Amino acid sequence: MLARLLGPQRRYLWFWVFTGPFVVGLVVFGYVPLVWSVVLSFFDAHDTVTPRHFVGLANYASMLGDAAFRSSLATFAVFTLFIVPTTFAVSLGLALLVHRLRRWRAFFRSVFFLPTACSYVVASLIWKMAVFNGVRFGLANTVLRWFGADPVAWLSTTHPPWYWLVIVTVRLWLQAGFYMILFLAGLQRVPRSLYEAAAVDGARPGWQTFRYITFPQLRATSVAVVLLLVINAFQAFDEFYNLLSTSAGYPPYARPPLVYLYYVALGQGQDLGLGSAGAVILALVIAVVTVAQARWFGLGRKEA
Template sequence: MSNWWSLKWNEMKKNKHSYVLLAPYMILFAVFTVLPVIMSMILSFTYFNMLEFPKFIGWHNYSRLFLEDDIFLIAIKNTILFAVITGPVSYIACFVFAWIINELTPKLRAFMTLVFYAPSISGNVFFIWLMIFSGDRYGIANGFLLKLGILMEPIQWLKEEKYILAIIILVQLWLSLGTGFLAFIAGLQTVDRSLYEAGAVDGIRNRWQELWYITLPSMRPQLMFGAVIQITTSLAVADVSIALAGFPSVNYAAETIVTHLIDYGTTRFEMGYASSIATILFIIMLGTNLIVQKLLRKVGE
């Protein structure tokens, strides 16, 4: 055993340059990512208000979350609803649009890539949807429907529970063609062209067969990367909800796990309780990602 350690130690000494190069990044990564995750898990078992020293209270925060906090249950329901819709839809949209764009000539391809990617890098421009769905008749949606005579009076889109979720999903989808989309565009361009020609000789007769038998299997690494990005963002809906539906939203109709976390962490200063919300979010995000990774490994096998 001591032999194994001294062997490793020698190997580490020989590679000290590698560690020196890694050190600055890894130290910051440990301090600002790894340490906070561990702290959050520990704090989730305490009562902590930022003033007194944290007091250990066992599983109390968790039992309170699931048994006493009705709004948390709304938050979970909404988060899952958002994720189940925007996750797969945005993932498929990223791929389908990248796939069609890939058939275009290079100039047109660059232009269409910009068109689809632009919303996701425009920062807080999603507030424009506030004007599109504004509750008076000057909003585009109301104005249009009133003009056509479909509506008799303007709808308070962002104040009525039945519309809020749908609008947030729409805006979230509008914003969702980001890094994953670019990875697909790039991945499609690197699929070896000779595979398609060989496929044609082997009896592949149309683009759908080509997509299924050649393109998708050769893109598995990008598909896995894109999945991570889309899943993680689809579970983290908060900014759009707060900007469009307000905080808190009408009857908590647009509450998500993240907005619930913000509520307890920055408004009520119940840090232990907020940490248990964060820990549950962490488990949901990591768990979903790992399961989907497992499933995607099977694509084209």
């Protein structure tokens, strides 16, 4: 019996010696909290993690009935619509420019990749205090002044919502280099023979080659980039928190789901039941969005 559990040459034992510590940790710190949280979401759990008062679906009802929660989902949608196409276009553009270089390639790649070393906190502080500072000495307002325009209070102006410019550009700066690397790797895998064949067929270098050769060949990379961008947009917290919250608290606009959840679950109320219900709803939303995207891109089907 024991010999069977250990496997031939004790291979099963060795398998678990190698994978066991990781697997146990992942169960304890990955799966247990998830299950616990689902349980909590059905209880009234103010300031406690071992509640006794079962409330059924009340947490879900009050979460979905909360206009602020629904507007946080709308904020996520708007944010995604801004950030996904711009990051995609900019990182692809950078990759195409860098890819064609012969000399200085490593230098430019490093420059565009360097912001990845920066934290969202640091970048947000630079954006908030130096670039888009609402007073005259901010860089953006200095540039406006050179053109004779009045300074703009970038982060507190809601009509028009200038704060989106700040939020989107900070993430764009931080992420573009990372996705550029992915596109560069994709570009390297395009067979040179395709370009030669296209040239023989009379395709002009430039737009035609890009449209009919390069871009279709980058399909797998493009799909991966879009999926990653959407998931990351969904997890946005750091830059919103650091750009918009002040000593007076967080403004009533531009609250993405995680910021909302943070204040519900860990703010004054410490309502962990409600927070857990919100986490479960968000996990379902992201699952639906991911599956919908995978369907849309035709993932899982065999490529022709």
